[in-house]
Each structure stands twice: as C-alpha cells, then as structure tokens.
Amino acid sequence: MxxxxxxxxxxxxxxxxxxxxxxxxxxxxxxxxxxxxxxxxxxxxxxxxxxxxxxxxxxxxxxxxxxxxxxxxxxxxxxxxxxxxxxxxxxxxxxxxxxxxxxxxxxxxxxxxxxxxxxxEGADGSFPLLKPMSQVAGRLAIQLGAYFLQSQYGGSGVLLGGIPGTMPGHVVVIGAGNSGAHSVQMAVGVGARVTVLDLDTRKLEALDTEYRGRVVTLMSNPANIEHAVADADLLVGAVLIPAAKAPIVVSAKMVAQMRPGSVIVDIAIDQGGCIETIHATSHEKPVYQSHGVNHYAVPNMPALxxxxxxxxxxxxxxxxxxxxxxxxxxxxxxxxxxxxxxxxxxxxxxxxxxxxxxxxxxxx
Ligand SMILES: NC(=O)c1ccc[n+]([C@@H]2O[C@H](COP(=O)([O-])OP(=O)(O)OC[C@H]3O[C@@H](n4cnc5c(N)ncnc54)[C@H](O)[C@@H]3O)[C@@H](O)[C@H]2O)c1
Missing domain, CATH: 3.40.50.720 (NAD(P)-binding Rossmann-like Domain)
Incomplete structure (x- = not known):
C-alpha cells in the first residue's frame, strides 16, 4: 500500500x-x-x-x-x-x-x-478519533475566550478568575462531552464560576461528582439555556449529534441578552455551529462582533x-x-x-x- x-x-x-x-x-x-x-x-x-x-x-x-x-x-x-x-x-x-x-x-x-x-466508533459507541481534538479544542476555548474578553479586542474586560473581592467571570458550557468537559476543567482551573448543560444526565452526574459543588450542572432545555446564557461572560458551544448538523441551542434573541463584550466560542462550528448568530471564522480573522458579543468560530482550533x-x-x-x-x-x-x-x-x-x-x- x-x-x-x-x-x-x-x-x-x-x-x-x-x-x-x-x-x-x-x-x-x-x-x-x-x-x-x-x-x-x-x-x-x-x-x-x-x-x-x-x-x-x-x-x-x-x-x-x-x-x-x-x-x-x-x-x-x-x-x-x-x-x-x-x-x-x-x-x-x-x-x-x-x-x-x-x-x-x-x-x-x-x-x-x-x-x-x-x-x-469505539466499542462503547464513543468517537476515538474525534476525542483528542475535542479535548484540545475544549481546553483552548477557555484560553481563547479569556483572551477575547480583554478590552483591546472589544471584550468586556472581565478577568475570568477575578481577584479576591471581585466576582469571577461566568463560563457557561453547553455540551458536556469530550470538548465540553475539558472546557469545564480549564474554566475551574482558572477560577471562573462554571455552569454546564447537557441532555445526558450521566454526563452531568459525572461532572457533579468530579467537581463537588465547584460546577453547576443543568439539564439542557430552552429555559435553563436562556437563564444561563444571559449571565455568561464566556459561552462555549460544545454540542454534538454524531454526523449531523449541530442543533441551534442558543437563539439570536438569547445572544442579544448577553452583556456587551461577552464572548462566544462555538467549538461545534465544524458541524455548522450551535449558536444562531454564528458563522465560521478563520485563524486569520478569528473573531467578529454580532449583537455586541465577540464570536469566535474557527473550525480547526487544534491547529493553534x-x-x-x-x-x-x-x-x-x-x-x-x-x-x-x-x-x-x-x-x-x-x-x-x-x-x-x-x-x-x-x-x-x-x-x-x-x-x-x-x-x-x-x-x-
Ligand atoms: N472547532 C474545532 O476546532 C473542533 C475541534 C474538535 C471538535 N470539534 C467539534 O466539537 C463538537 C463537540 O465534540 P465532542 O467530541 O465534545 O462531542 P461529544 O459527543 O463528546 O459531546 C457532545 C455532547 O453534546 C451533548 N448534546 C447534544 N445535543 C445537546 C443539546 N441540545 N444540548 C446540550 N447538550 C447536547 C451530547 O449529549 C454530548 O454530551 C463536535 O462538533 C466536534 O466536531 C470542533
């Protein structure tokens, strides 16, 4: 061969x-x-x-x-x-x-x-060749989000970890699979407040057990998403329905309710993206603003x-x-x-x- x-x-x-x-x-x-x-x-x-x-x-x-x-x-x-x-x-x-x-x-x-x-597919129905790149993208999402929250990039000027006496930034992760779980891990690591939503209760249970109160886990439904997104400094889209186009889980109306200068990193952009206001960007011009919010949607994040x-x-x-x-x-x-x-x-x-x-x- x-x-x-x-x-x-x-x-x-x-x-x-x-x-x-x-x-x-x-x-x-x-x-x-x-x-x-x-x-x-x-x-x-x-x-x-x-x-x-x-x-x-x-x-x-x-x-x-x-x-x-x-x-x-x-x-x-x-x-x-x-x-x-x-x-x-x-x-x-x-x-x-x-x-x-x-x-x-x-x-x-x-x-x-x-x-x-x-x-x-792995024997357990997992996706072994997607996993490592999702892990990379999930971890990168937090450091990129932190970067584009900085004022010089049109960000709100929130430091994710805050400092003593100030409120830490709020990271909301939708999708608790390979990429989402790694975003959660990094977000906890930098000292942010963290909320994660998924449809799969087993994924939420695993994170709840692992982080013992450091992370809020929520069932993914429109009401919970709307509530969490409205308070997010950094929103990470990490949902996947295998091989299908990503479902839109965050509407333009929800994005409009976010604080000006907040950041969205839509990891799921390679499957079309899960945020209504998202379109693909590239490493040359990774971010654009829509509804006053910084949108990052590079389909090949691990290349960084x-x-x-x-x-x-x-x-x-x-x-x-x-x-x-x-x-x-x-x-x-x-x-x-x-x-x-x-x-x-x-x-x-x-x-x-x-x-x-x-x-x-x-x-x-
Ligand atoms: N942009 C990039 O560079 C990059 C890199 C790697 C992976 N990805 C993409 O990231 C996405 C996620 O990959 P993964 O490996 O984390 O997938 P995964 O299968 O491990 O996790 C996806 C999670 O989404 C959940 N989910 C599905 N529908 C949902 C909904 N409506 N609300 C909340 N949760 C929902 C599933 O239950 C699952 O836990 C994929 O599209 C993948 O291709 C992008």
Whole structure:
C-alpha cells in the first residue's frame, strides 16, 4: 500500500497526519509513504526525521495524490484539492460532510472511499478519533475566550478568575462531552464560576461528582439555556449529534441578552455551529462582533497547537492505520465494525445516513 501525506493547506493549519514514529510503524508493516516536502515542519518534524523512518519526498502535492492508494490527511480536502483526488482512492481524514455538501458531491463524483475520522466508533459507541481534538479544542476555548474578553479586542474586560473581592467571570458550557468537559476543567482551573448543560444526565452526574459543588450542572432545555446564557461572560458551544448538523441551542434573541463584550466560542462550528448568530471564522480573522458579543468560530482550533494536536491525533489514528496496512483496507473494514462506521462515501454514494440526511442527497 502506498500512503500519501500532503501538506495541509487550510488557513493556519499546523498539524500533519503522520509523525516520524507513525511513519516508522507503517513502513515496517510494509507500506510505502510518500510525503510532500516540509509536510511536518509546522508541527516541528523535519523531512530528515521522516526519511530516517522510511518516507520518500516530493515537492509536488499533485504527485503525492497521484501516487497514493490512500491519502492520510488531517482536514477535509479543500477546493484546490478536488482535482487532485484520484478515482476510487481511499481518503482517511476528518471530513465533516454534514457541513460540506460541495465536498460530499465531489467525493461521490470521484468514487472516493471516504473514511471520516469523526465517525469511526469505539466499542462503547464513543468517537476515538474525534476525542483528542475535542479535548484540545475544549481546553483552548477557555484560553481563547479569556483572551477575547480583554478590552483591546472589544471584550468586556472581565478577568475570568477575578481577584479576591471581585466576582469571577461566568463560563457557561453547553455540551458536556469530550470538548465540553475539558472546557469545564480549564474554566475551574482558572477560577471562573462554571455552569454546564447537557441532555445526558450521566454526563452531568459525572461532572457533579468530579467537581463537588465547584460546577453547576443543568439539564439542557430552552429555559435553563436562556437563564444561563444571559449571565455568561464566556459561552462555549460544545454540542454534538454524531454526523449531523449541530442543533441551534442558543437563539439570536438569547445572544442579544448577553452583556456587551461577552464572548462566544462555538467549538461545534465544524458541524455548522450551535449558536444562531454564528458563522465560521478563520485563524486569520478569528473573531467578529454580532449583537455586541465577540464570536469566535474557527473550525480547526487544534491547529493553534500543532505539535500537541499532531501527537494527540496520530496516537489515536495509529491502530486503525496499522490495521489497514496489515490487512488491506477492505479486510480491515470487514473485520472491524468501528472502523467501518468511519466510511461516509463509497462507490459514488454517501453511505452514512445522518450525513446523507444533512446534505440532502446520497449520490452525485
Ligand atoms: N472547532 C474545532 O476546532 C473542533 C475541534 C474538535 C471538535 N470539534 C467539534 O466539537 C463538537 C463537540 O465534540 P465532542 O467530541 O465534545 O462531542 P461529544 O459527543 O463528546 O459531546 C457532545 C455532547 O453534546 C451533548 N448534546 C447534544 N445535543 C445537546 C443539546 N441540545 N444540548 C446540550 N447538550 C447536547 C451530547 O449529549 C454530548 O454530551 C463536535 O462538533 C466536534 O466536531 C470542533
């Protein structure tokens, strides 16, 4: 099997889909790895390290795509990459097709076997390849929120932890899964007041037990959301309905009730966002103001910490990639139900129901 690793081209992206150590593992298992020059540099890995681990290099992204049976990436293919995709090729990466109908159509047109990191399932129904990046995004949401609360960015000038004698900032997190729970952990760490809402009582119970009174847990319903949002200095959107477009849980009217200069970080933007007033931003211009509130909605937040994120992502993808190299892709998919759940497109069709529903079609 020839594995192609192109350089990521999304704005501000610093991650790479393979570390030298993962490269060594798959080459030892018999794969050939062809990489684009400097593909790992932004994550701190030099071409020399990959060469020592068995990779070959080219300056041409086209050549990487053309030579490979399987492209292993981080972010979904962008428009500039559509023409590079080879008929029938396997692509193993984040796809987020529910928010990407144009890409979904392109993958169908090219008959791509699209295996999406975000829908690969663990035996317990969890999403092991989403988890590490959600953990990163959840933790980053608090430090980014704290930053954009500062006055020079149009923020309200609230210090999340406050100081003795002042009221700490109020962090409200909607969604208590991987990203939300890590936002809660960081928010508690900086000394903020913290409220977290979810539909899943088990998630709320776990946080209640862990933080023993330091965190208010609330059932996610419109009344509780409205009440909590109105008092939030920093609102974090962290909900997920697997593979579907994110539900809007905070209306424009609720945003309008927030104090001027408060901040929203909508982590769920890669699935369309869960705040009515949100639209995607980029690392170049991460924030805009709407209703007097700073909105941050970068779909690839983990790129801000490319090194940590690359290590976290690849330690999760390694067992799946190794399995596909050892057995071949089709055998691996047949043997491993959780990996098979990652298949979003195959043979010109969208084969993941929630994705087909979200984009409104199931073939090109
Ligand atoms: N922007 C980024 O850079 C970035 C990075 C990583 C992950 N993400 C995204 O963050 C989102 C969350 O991912 P995750 O791993 O934390 O998911 P998760 O499945 O671990 O958690 C999602 C939580 O949302 C809850 N939920 C669903 N509907 C809800 C509702 N109406 N109200 C309250 N809670 C609700 C679920 O019960 C669950 O606990 C996903 O869209 C993921 O793709 C974005």
């Amino acid at each position: 020839i594995i192609g690793v192109p350089r990521e081209i999304k704005i501000g992206e610093k991650r790479v889909s393979m570390t030298p150590s993962l490269c060594r593992r798959v080459t030892q298992l018999g794969a050939k790895v062809i990489m684009e020059n400097n593909a790992g540099l932004t994550a701190g890995f030099t071409d020399a390290e990959y060469k020592a681990a068995g990779a070959t290099f080219t300056a041409s992204a086209d050549k990487v795509w053309k030579s490979a049976d399987m492209i292993v990436k981080v972010k979904e293919p962008l428009e500039a990459e559509y023409s590079r995709m080879q008929q029938g090729q396997t692509i193993f990466t984040y796809l987020h097709l529910a928010a990407g109908p144009v890409l979904a159509k392109q993958l169908c047109k090219k008959g791509i076997l699209g295996i999406a990191y975000e829908t690969v 910490v490319g090194r940590t994120s690359t290590m976290g992502l690849t330690q999760a993808t390694e067992p799946y990639l190794a399995m596909m190299v050892q057995k071949g892709v089709e055998r691996a998919l047949a043997d491993h139900k959780g990996l098979a759940k990652g298949v979003n497109t195959r043979g010109g069709r969208i084969v993941y129901d929630e994705v087909a529903k979200a984009v409104g079609f199931d073939r090109a």
